[in-house]
Amino acid sequence: MKYLSCRYIEHGMDFEHTRLETCCFTCHSGGGHITLKREYAGESINWEELFEKKRKYRQDHRNGNLTPNCAGCVFLEEKEWDEEDYINYLQFNYWILCNSKCSYCYEVQNKKLFDKIKPYNSVPVIKEMIEKNILRPGGEVSFGGGEPTIAPEFDDLIRLLTANGFKNMRIHSSGIKFSPAIEEAIKKGVLNVVISIDAGCEKTYKTIKRVNAYKKVIENMKKYAMANQTNYGYMTSKYIIIPNVNDNRKEIDMWIDSVVKVGGKWLALDIEDVWYKTNRSIISPYYLDLVNYVLDKANSLNMKIELYDRARGLKEGKNFI
Ligand code: SF4
Numbered sequence: 001m002k003y004l005s006c007r008y009i010e011h012g013m014d015f016e017h018t019r020l021e022t023c024c025f026t027c028h029s030g031g032g033h034i035t036l037k038r039e040y041a042g043e044s045i046n047w048e049e050l051f052e053k054k055r056k057y058r059q060d061h062r063n064g065n066l067t068p069n070c071a072g073c074v075f076l077e078e079k080e081w082d083e084e085d086y087i088n089y090l091q092f093n094y095w096i097l098c099n100s101k102c103s104y105c106y107e108v109q110n111k112k113l114f115d116k117i118k119p120y121n122s123v124p125v126i127k128e129m130i131e132k133n134i135l136r137p138g139g140e141v142s143f144g145g146g147e148p149t150i151a152p153e154f155d156d157l158i159r160l161l162t163a164n165g166f167k168n169m170r171i172h173s174s175g176i177k178f179s180p181a182i183e184e185a186i187k188k189g190v191l192n193v194v195i196s197i198d199a200g201c202e203k204t205y206k207t208i209k210r211v212n213a214y215k216k217v218i219e220n221m222k223k224y225a226m227a228n229q230t231n232y233g234y235m236t237s238k239y240i241i242i243p244n245v246n247d248n249r250k251e252i253d254m255w256i257d258s259v260v261k262v263g264g265k266w267l268a269l270d271i272e273d274v275w276y277k278t279n280r281s282i283i284s285p286y287y288l289d290l291v292n293y294v295l296d297k298a299n300s301l302n303m304k305i306e307l308y309d310r311a312r313g314l315k316e317g318k319n320f321i
């Protein structure tokens with residue numbers, strides 16, 4: 001039977017700071033937050049209870065009663081869904097610690113709140129999921145944070161997933177700490193690392209990130225880029241346009257030059273979230289010109305370019321958030 005649902009409602013699970021969710025996509029009009037378990041901190045899971053909850057959401061979607069938090073989500077699609085209970089879309093967002101202090105970061109801005117949260121380790125439960133055939137390859141695995149690479153279990157987790165056939169993994173990283181497990185997975189062509197740099201020089205980097213690590217990040221971008229040069233490689237360099245800080249062609253040119261210099265062929269672009277949301281009805285055409293400038297420059301250099309939600313929204317004249 002065909003019905004409107006999404007891969008996360010059907011087969012997704014997201015490890016958050018203090019709970020398990022269906023997905024981490026909370027920035028569309030419905031707002032996400034479809035909770036599978038509250039007050040979670042890495043302990044063993046009652047799978048029957050968890051899948052019972054998922055079955056209820058799935059049944060609601062099958063009956064045409066869309067979960068209100070899914071309303072307006074871009075991941076909704078109408079198709080026949082596999083009715084078996086398993087997870088193959090996995091998201092890790094439970095790491096709260098970070099080695100950067102980005103000026104636009106929600107966690108940095110709410111430090112007092114995040115300081116109260118205790119980090120946990122997901123490796124035991126992932127092993128359990130693999131042993132019980134609950135977690136299966138074939139979908140996607142994504143990592144956000146905090147900064148995943150500074151978690152003590154991070155390299156073990158990547159090696160565990162790689163050894164068990166996971167091929168579509170994506171990690172968002174500050175790029176400050178080099179991870180041998182990321183490099184190994186890149187060599188196998190099973191993981192893409194997105195390095196957030198937002199700058200074309202040390203001075204701007206320090207203004208935005210408020211740490212002294214520009215050279216380290218460039219060095220790590222190079223190691224990841226050179227680990228596998230197939231097609232566009234497996235290292236993406238990401239730039240968030242921040243009004244009055246890095247919103248100019250000169251800085252963008254320096255950023256793209258630095259990516260080319262380290263052997264990178266894949267760019268990602270976005271616009272600072274809070275500014276975008278506050279100003280979206282009055283954003284000057286200057287910013288669309290800037291987005292187009294990056295797109296044209298990437299195309300002329302035969303680089304891959306990906307627009308994240310705010311930049312894509314501006315380009316397509318739509319709201320993805
Ligand atoms: S429809 Fe969107 S919000 Fe709902 S579970 Fe899927 S990805 Fe998450």
Ligand code: SF4
Pocket residue numbers: 098099100101102104105106107108145146147173174196
């Ligand atoms: S790298 Fe990410 S988690 Fe860390 S401070 Fe920057 S935005 Fe926040």
